[in-house]
Amino acid sequence: MSRKSMREEDILKLYNKGLSDEEISKSLGISIWTVRYWRRKYGYKPNPHHKKCPICERYFRDFGKKKYCSECREELRKIRGLRFQIIKKIRYHLYYLLDNSPEVFWRVIKEMEEEEGPEFVKLITKGMNLKSLSKTN
Numbered sequence: 001m002s003r004k005s006m007r008e009e010d011i012l013k014l015y016n017k018g019l020s021d022e023e024i025s026k027s028l029g030i031s032i033w034t035v036r037y038w039r040r041k042y043g044y045k046p047n048p049h050h051k052k053c054p055i056c057e058r059y060f061r062d063f064g065k066k067k068y069c070s071e072c073r074e075e076l077r078k079i080r081g082l083r084f085q086i087i088k089k090i091r092y093h094l095y096y097l098l099d100n101s102p103e104v105f106w107r108v109i110k111e112m113e114e115e116e117g118p119e120f121v122k123l124i125t126k127g128m129n130l131k132s133l134s135k136t137n
């Protein structure tokens with residue numbers, strides 16, 4: 001058996017296991033161009049990369065730059081949506097306070113700042129027009 005056909009066999013074996021071009025090239029210590037050459041010779045499509053999800057630590061395969069597995073991405077989407085809803089709700093209550101009892105509003109803001117930090121207050125009040133109001137406070 002010639003050297004070339006052994007390499008070809010190794011590449012195809014790993015390809016059939018589901019490894020991506022990059023993974024095959026790394027595991028055999030050959031260039032990615034060699035892997036691509038042989039894969040294309042057989043008309044095979046590239047396998048997606050094998051990645052470890054940093055949240056659930058499960059392995060998943062993906063062609064793109066996705067960092068998390070599909071299940072965790074779905075969870076993150078839900079959490080982001082929920083976070084946005086919570087912030088909206090808090091702002092709604094703050095506006096109510098601002099309109100009906102500004103002194104309580106500013107006390108709440110001050111307490112929030114002390115307990116959660118100025119970054120939190122900045123996030124919660126982002127988009128609220130407070131600059132002109134704070135002068136009158």
Ligand SMILES: [Zn+2]
Pocket residue numbers: 053054055056057058068069070071072073
């Ligand atoms: Zn995950």
